[in-house]
Amino acid sequence: MYPWIFRHLPGPLWLRIVISLVLVFIALVLMVQFLFPWMSHFTQFTDSTIGSTDQP
Amino acid sequence: MVLQEKVGTATAPAPRRAVLRGTIQVLGELLITAGVILLLFVAWQLWWTNVESDAKQSQVIKEFAQDLGSAAPAPSATPAPPAAAQDFGKPVVGTAPGHAGTIGIMYIPRFGPTYTRPIVQGTSQDVLDTLGLGHYSNTAMPGAVGNFAVAGHRQTHGAVLDNIHTLVPGDKIYVQTKDGYYVYVFRNNQIVMPSRTDVLEPVPTQPGAAPTESYLTMTSCNPRFGAEERIIAYALLDSWRPAAAGPPAEIAAQVAAATGRS
Numbered sequence: 001m002y003p004w005i006f007r008h009l010p011g012p013l014w015l016r017i018v019i020s021l022v023l024v025f026i027a028l029v030l031m032v033q034f035l036f037p038w039m040s041h042f043t044q045f046t047d048s049t050i051g052s053t054d055q056p
Numbered sequence: 057m058v059l060q061e062k063v064g065t066a067t068a069p070a071p072r073r074a075v076l077r078g079t080i081q082v083l084g085e086l087l088i089t090a091g092v093i094l095l096l097f098v099a100w101q102l103w104w105t106n107v108e109s110d111a112k113q114s115q116v117i118k119e120f121a122q123d124l125g126s127a128a129p130a131p132s133a134t135p136a137p138p139a140a141a142q143d144f145g146k147p148v149v150g151t152a153p154g155h156a157g158t159i160g161i162m163y164i165p166r167f168g169p170t171y172t173r174p175i176v177q178g179t180s181q182d183v184l185d186t187l188g189l190g191h192y193s194n195t196a197m198p199g200a201v202g203n204f205a206v207a208g209h210r211q212t213h214g215a216v217l218d219n220i221h222t223l224v225p226g227d228k229i230y231v232q233t234k235d236g237y238y239v240y241v242f243r244n245n246q247i248v249m250p251s252r253t254d255v256l257e258p259v260p261t262q263p264g265a266a267p268t269e270s271y272l273t274m275t276s277c278n279p280r281f282g283a284e285e286r287i288i289a290y291a292l293l294d295s296w297r298p299a300a301a302g303p304p305a306e307i308a309a310q311v312a313a314a315t316g317r318s
Contacts (some may be wrong), residue, residue, distance in 0.1 A: 051253035
């Protein structure tokens, strides 16, 4: 999968390396912005309140 | 390379085997990717949320300090009274702000000389995850007779109450609002189940009792890195100083550092 993507990137080798790094960075940003906050609902240690006052 | 040459020379089963190998390779890459993502998630949860929340909370404190600057004269304008035990009468009790409004700043020297965290109205996820200590909006305000209760994360998102178990009876907990400084003295802690809402009663754990003292109750997760229980820290109001009298001498440096004024 990854070799296939790398082979199909346009341009010379250095450009393909740059594009790969940019793609990895975009993936990271998307994960931090959307995926990880969603995943954190499934971890335990973020609930510090008593009862269910105001707790969604 | 060697394998590909073999594929080229082999006859009937070659394409099927190539497809199989390709599928396994993609599957393996996806599994490795999933593992890397999970590791990144752990790093995000345990480290990055703290970085983000610390920045946000510093911002909240800064804004609060700016509001203070416009609302009250600089504390340095009035000379600090010599006797620390000076009695300023009954504490002024502020009105509760709206949801996510800043109530004040909490200073807990036991948690380190730079421990300053904002106290924000509400205990919903948006408050606790970024803004700092959340005030249970159905409990009393600082200084009022009754229970001033706040919640904070033990881990992640600033880990505002990570060291709650290190409090020693007699430790001072300072709450600064726009009205003044409320000095609470830590009394004891208790580990309870998450359903024990009676710790938020006006007299903690005594439903129906009429309060005669001002309590501070802090709740957080227990154990660390878990949430099966809650750890509760109780403190009692010891004294208070109006904003004009300046901060208590013990935390003057912290207040100056946090609010940018002496």
